[in-house]
Amino acid sequence: MDFVKTTEQDSLYSDLEKKDTLEILQDINKEDQKVALAVQKAIPYINPLVDIIVKNMKSGGRLFYLGAGTSGRLGILDASECPPTFGVPHDLVIGLIAGGDSAIRKAVEFAEDSSSQGWKDLEFYNISQKDVVIGIAASGTTPYVLGALKTCNEHGIVTGGLGCNHNSPLSRIAQFPIEVIVGPEYVTGSSRMKAGTAQKMVLNMITTSVMIQLGRVKGNKMVDMQLSNTKLVNRGIAMLMTTLNISKEEASSLLEQYGSVRSSLENYNNGRN
Known part of the structure; x- marks a missing residue:
């Protein structure tokens, strides 16, 4: 051709x-x-x-x-x-x-x-x-x-x-x-x-x-994103608030404790089981 x-x-x-x-x-x-x-x-x-x-x-x-x-x-x-x-x-x-x-x-x-x-x-x-x-x-x-x-x-x-x-x-x-x-x-x-x-x-x-x-998205969220700036930290907090139906303070505390949205979700759910 x-x-x-x-x-x-x-x-x-x-x-x-x-x-x-x-x-x-x-x-x-x-x-x-x-x-x-x-x-x-x-x-x-x-x-x-x-x-x-x-x-x-x-x-x-x-x-x-x-x-x-x-x-x-x-x-x-x-x-x-x-x-x-x-x-x-x-x-x-x-x-x-x-x-x-x-x-x-x-x-x-x-x-x-x-x-x-x-x-x-x-x-x-x-x-x-x-x-x-x-x-x-x-x-x-x-x-x-x-x-x-x-x-x-x-x-x-x-x-x-x-x-x-x-x-x-x-x-x-x-x-x-x-x-x-x-x-x-x-x-x-x-x-x-x-x-x-x-x-x-x-x-x-x-x-x-x-x-x-490869499992790098949960639902429709970037749960493994790197929290490398304030905007992304706030996005992570918002994800947790929406997904878990929790307060901003609780979401912020989870993210600070576990370091990622995925780890925060997993540990929160494990803690409730």
């Missing part, structure tokens, strides 16, 4: 510099509304990847995100939010970006063009067959990502791919390809826009559903 980069196709809008601010904002929003529907179509392909991640994590595996530029940054963002949100170790979900940590803030020229560096970056973490590696590339052609996934396949490591073009090299290499076809960007080729939004949504879906399956 032919491979066409829809992410690079000409914008559906022209003469952007002649538009006023309101029209620009409305046009961007009109395009953004297409993203959620495109993600919906990809759910049947996200589902089996989530299931294999859960299965491998229950056996001691980890999840790696691998990308360059915006895609790499989005992977790091999603990975970095898992410990405070779900109370998991920092090395359970790991985001890697072409060019290393310095590329998070400032682009590292040509870093994504190395087809061997991605695997070297994974080797640093002693990658194994228990782990799952998801390559993120809007274009589906990033050498840093493709080279790593190809080597992972050769070593029997589960691979997923998240891209925004149909039948891209990424989709052909990844064992579990996810294609979210959002169409041309408002500014031609600026895949930080719709493609980036789509990737952020899918990554949120992956880790959230994985963590729920």
